[in-house]
Amino acid sequence: MEQQTQTKVKSEVVNGVNVDELFGTINAVKTAPVIAKFRFRAENEWMGGGHNRTTIKNFYGTQQDHKRKEPFVLDADEPPILLGGDKGPNPVEYALTALAACVTTSIVYHAAAKGITIRSMESRLEGDIDLQGFLGIRKDVPRGYKEIRMFVKIDADAPPEKLEEIVQLGPTYSPVYDTITRAVPVTVKLDQ
Amino acid sequence: MEQQTQTKVKSEVVNGVNVDELFGTINAVKTAPVIAKFRFRAENEWMGGGHNRTTIKNFYGTQQDHKRKEPFVLDADEPPILLGGDKGPNPVEYALTALAACVTTSIVYHAAAKGITIRSMESRLEGDIDLQGFLGIRKDVPRGYKEIRMFVKIDADAPPEKLEEIVQLGPTYSPVYDTITRAVPVTVKLDQ
Numbered sequence: 001m002e003q004q005t006q007t008k009v010k011s012e013v014v015n016g017v018n019v020d021e022l023f024g025t026i027n028a029v030k031t032a033p034v035i036a037k038f039r040f041r042a043e044n045e046w047m048g049g050g051h052n053r054t055t056i057k058n059f060y061g062t063q064q065d066h067k068r069k070e071p072f073v074l075d076a077d078e079p080p081i082l083l084g085g086d087k088g089p090n091p092v093e094y095a096l097t098a099l100a101a102c103v104t105t106s107i108v109y110h111a112a113a114k115g116i117t118i119r120s121m122e123s124r125l126e127g128d129i130d131l132q133g134f135l136g137i138r139k140d141v142p143r144g145y146k147e148i149r150m151f152v153k154i155d156a157d158a159p160p161e162k163l164e165e166i167v168q169l170g171p172t173y174s175p176v177y178d179t180i181t182r183a184v185p186v187t188v189k190l191d192q
Numbered sequence: 193m194e195q196q197t198q199t200k201v202k203s204e205v206v207n208g209v210n211v212d213e214l215f216g217t218i219n220a221v222k223t224a225p226v227i228a229k230f231r232f233r234a235e236n237e238w239m240g241g242g243h244n245r246t247t248i249k250n251f252y253g254t255q256q257d258h259k260r261k262e263p264f265v266l267d268a269d270e271p272p273i274l275l276g277g278d279k280g281p282n283p284v285e286y287a288l289t290a291l292a293a294c295v296t297t298s299i300v301y302h303a304a305a306k307g308i309t310i311r312s313m314e315s316r317l318e319g320d321i322d323l324q325g326f327l328g329i330r331k332d333v334p335r336g337y338k339e340i341r342m343f344v345k346i347d348a349d350a351p352p353e354k355l356e357e358i359v360q361l362g363p364t365y366s367p368v369y370d371t372i373t374r375a376v377p378v379t380v381k382l383d384q
Binding site: 015016017018021022025026029030033036037038039040041042043044045046048049050051052054056059061062066068072074076078079081082083086088089090091092093094095096097098099100101102103104105106108109110118120121122123124125126127128129130131132133134135136137138142143144145146147148149150151152153154160163164167168170171173174175176177178179180181182183184185186187188189190191192 | 234270
């Protein structure tokens with residue numbers, strides 16, 4: 001029994017991802033594409049100055065609402081040099097976090113689907129912003145990131161010449177990479 | 193003396209933002225634009241499956257490196273329906289967090305610069321993703337957000353007909369709003 005369980009785990013899980021479930025999901029989506037439609041949500045409360053708090057709890061997907069028992073609470077603030085109290089990462093650092101997490105997960109899941117074992121992975125990111133845009137000093141300077149660079153160190157069960165290919169699974173499939181590089185429509189409206 | 197201090201605080205701080213310092217920064221940048229060049233950074237470590245951890249500590253700006261005493265540590269994971277262990281918000285929820293925080297702060301800072309007092313502000317965001325893109329099932333379906341919507345409730349010292357104008361300071365100046373809507377170049381490379 002123990003032997004059987006061990007064999008079962010070995011055959012199904014790659015990189016901590018249950019590959020049987022992953023292919024099950026892919027097949028289910030092919031049969032009924034509507035289950036792939038997700039709506040993610042966030043709520044934010046201004047706390048004063050550069051400090052505000054985002055709460056993440058519910059999302060919709062597979063034709064139903066999903067609710068965590070406890071919400072995730074994320075504080076954002078600005079560092080003192082940007083007139084804040086440094087009670088959390090600032091918003092553009094959260095954007096790098098989203099990108100880092102998403103590219104990493106996309107590499108892990110898609111490598112798992114290909115049967116490639118990843119032993120370890122870490123990355124560093126940097127992004128350039130000229131605050132003349134945000135401050136409204138120059139209209140020809142973008143307010144957001146001019147460019148973002150991500151460097152990935154990876155140890156995988158693959159020949160060295162295949163590693164760059166594995167890393168490129170990230171930008172190829174990552175939803176946040178796509179969101180940042182594609183120009184996604186965002187509407188911001190008064191709700192009152 | 194007490195009276196003087198109170199008057200001083202009243203004249204300088206709007207919405208928790210030191211407006212004298214804000215205009216001081218704007219004037220300093222006009223004189224020496226190079227101090228407005230910032231580089232933000234993040235480091236990420238894969239923890240297994242959909243779980244990874246981002247550390248935020250250093251950034252560069254005003255021609256020097258800035259380092260927090262303690263790093264901010266942010267865990268990302270996927271919920272069970274997306275084959276994760278739910279140890280944190282997922283990457284696309286972090287993207288909504290970045291946007292919520294940035295639009296909020298942009299409204300607060302730019303309202304402060306205009307002398308508009310905000311008494312309270314909260315918002316909710318939703319974004320639609322069709323996972324057929326991420327799963328590689330359909331190439332014509334975007335991998336990231338199809339659209340993001342943000343609804344802002346605000347109580348400010350302004351007539352009701354001015355509130356939408358105050359809210360629009362967010363998308364007008366927010367670096368993350370700009371990063372998501374503009375198509376920012378992102379490079380992802382093997383680092384070994």
